[in-house]
Amino acid sequence: xxxxxxxxxxxxxxxxxxxxxxxxxxxxxxxxxxxxxxxxxxxxxxxxxxxxxxxxxxxxxxxxxxxxxxxxxxxxxxxxxxxxxxxxxxxxxxxxxxxxxxxxxxxxxxxxxxxxxxxxxxxxxxxxxxxxxxxxxxxxxxxxxxxxxxxxxxxxxxxxxxxxxxxxxxxxxxxxxxxxxxxxxxxxxxxxxxxxxxxxxxxxxxxxxxxxxxxxxxxxxxxxxxxxxxxxxxxxxxxxxxxxxxxxxxxxxxxxxxxxxxxxxxxxxxxxxxxxxxxxxxxxxxxxxxxxxxxxxxxxxxxxxxxxxxxxxxxxxxxxxxxxxxxxxxxxxxxxxxxxxxxxxxxxxxxxxxxxxxxxxxxxxxxxxxxxxxxxxxxxxxxxxxxxxxxxxxxxxxxxxxxxxxxxxxxxxxxxxxxxxxxxxxxxxxxxxxxxxxxxxxxxxxxxxxxxxxxxxxxxxxxxxxxxxxxxxxxxxxxx
Numbered sequence: 001x002x003x004x005x006x007x008x009x010x011x012x013x014x015x016x017x018x019x020x021x022x023x024x025x026x027x028x029x030x031x032x033x034x035x036x037x038x039x040x041x042x043x044x045x046x047x048x049x050x051x052x053x054x055x056x057x058x059x060x061x062x063x064x065x066x067x068x069x070x071x072x073x074x075x076x077x078x079x080x081x082x083x084x085x086x087x088x089x090x091x092x093x094x095x096x097x098x099x100x101x102x103x104x105x106x107x108x109x110x111x112x113x114x115x116x117x118x119x120x121x122x123x124x125x126x127x128x129x130x131x132x133x134x135x136x137x138x139x140x141x142x143x144x145x146x147x148x149x150x151x152x153x154x155x156x157x158x159x160x161x162x163x164x165x166x167x168x169x170x171x172x173x174x175x176x177x178x179x180x181x182x183x184x185x186x187x188x189x190x191x192x193x194x195x196x197x198x199x200x201x202x203x204x205x206x207x208x209x210x211x212x213x214x215x216x217x218x219x220x221x222x223x224x225x226x227x228x229x230x231x232x233x234x235x236x237x238x239x240x241x242x243x244x245x246x247x248x249x250x251x252x253x254x255x256x257x258x259x260x261x262x263x264x265x266x267x268x269x270x271x272x273x274x275x276x277x278x279x280x281x282x283x284x285x286x287x288x289x290x291x292x293x294x295x296x297x298x299x300x301x302x303x304x305x306x307x308x309x310x311x312x313x314x315x316x317x318x319x320x321x322x323x324x325x326x327x328x329x330x331x332x333x334x335x336x337x338x339x340x341x342x343x344x345x346x347x348x349x350x351x352x353x354x355x356x357x358x359x360x361x362x363x364x365x366x367x368x369x370x371x372x373x374x375x376x377x378x379x380x381x382x383x384x385x386x387x388x389x390x391x392x393x394x395x396x397x398x399x400x401x402x403x404x405x406x407x408x409x410x411x412x413x414x415x416x417x418x419x420x421x422x423x424x425x426x427x428x429x430x431x432x433x434x435x436x437x438x439x440x441x442x443x444x445x446x447x448x449x450x451x452x453x454x455x456x457x458x459x460x461x462x463x464x465x466x467x468x469x470x471x472x473x474x475x476x477x478x479x480x
Contacts, residue, residue, distance in 0.1 A: 427456075
């Protein structure tokens with residue numbers, strides 16, 4: 001791994017973390033059934049929304065996971081992305097403040113990937129040697145449908161359109177050679193799959209586990225927010241400060257991320273299956289991003305795996321589901337998406353997706369008011385944000401002297417710079433977000449009123465004419 005950068009290699013990132021913050025890096029060498037690994041991590045390290053803890057998550061490596069009968073093939077790594085500052089050390093291109101100006105600079109740094117002529121992985125299993133059950137995929141809770149891949153980064157390229165998909169979706173290991181995948185309807189991979197089926201073709205894919213940190217973050221940015229003619233791999237190169245490397249798959253006509261720990265090669269065809277193990281009744285899935293158990297889905301696409309490639313002494317990187325780790329991946333990517341969309345470019349100076357909202361549902365926008373007219377622009381800006389970013393449920397506007405990433409500071413602004421009876425707005429006409437229990441029909445019925453998919457915003461900013469009267473005692477005053 002000589003010369004590998006933390007943004008381009010999981011193992012380089014872990015070595016960097018262990019060197020820079022050894023107190024936040026833990027190894028557990030005792031044998032631990034993989035059905036209990038997630039429970040152990042949640043009890044000792046996980047943060048909100050998985051647990052009430054508001055702290056960052058440490059990295060934990062479980063070196064002897066077992067399947068109850070024998071030792072599983074590789075160590076399990078949890079908590080990799082559970083600390084925002086740790087991620088920033090790995091990704092020099094990640095803006096500290098996320099605004100139209102800072103992402104404009106990021107766009108200038110996009111880097112096309114380098115490409116290898118052959119697969120670099122020293123170990124390859126194909127045909128009858130493929131056994132997905134040998135992977136130490138976790139059962140996060142006893143209620144899960146089965147073992148899931150939670151950080152498998154899918155890569156697909158459609159030569160007929162030139163489109164590329166790079167995204168993480170939950171995948172249930174159904175048997176030795178098949179994965180049941182739930183794809184977000186808004187993501188490009190689902191459209192590419194449908195297009196391939198319409199042509200009577202399969203869609204070749206690779207599933208990259210332990211992928212480069214830069215690719216993991218970039219994968220969570222919606223393709224619709226990227227400049228035309230660019231893709232997430234180029235964005236990942238900008239975040240890492242160096243280009244990613246792609247390599248050809250061995251059994252499929254597609255590519256893999258060359259510095260991933262484990263690569264599954266396979267294809268999507270018209271095969272479908274319920275999100276349940278063979279012989280089991282469809283019920284739950286796994287813990288979702290907001291901290292509640294998910295529900296299994298019927299008739300999902302199936303990936304048939306044709307090969308498993310690994311690095312030497314591979315690591316199996318995963319997440320427990322609704323912890324701070326997944327919220328930070330989604331949140332940092334969502335912040336980039338807000339700025340890349342250009343919404344509110346003249347007003348917004350920074351945005352922050354709070355982990356309390358799973359990195360998607362609660363957005364804090366720091367705004368700069370140059371005139372009194374800006375007071376009247378916030379309701380319109382709220383509508384534009386909700387229209388362009390459909391997972392945002394609650395939006396809080398704060399002033400420039402408030403840190404949008406500090407929950408205490410945001411609550412202070414909501415307490416002292418807003419009267420919720422008049423400074424909270426509600427917008428109708430939006431679709432329900434099924435991950436949020438408070439947006440279900442059952443919730444409406446229990447409350448005795450209809451809320452549906454309403455979105456809300458809070459103006460926790462000082463009126464422009466009052467800025468001089470609400471100076472913080474120990475900070476530079478607001479201008480005005």
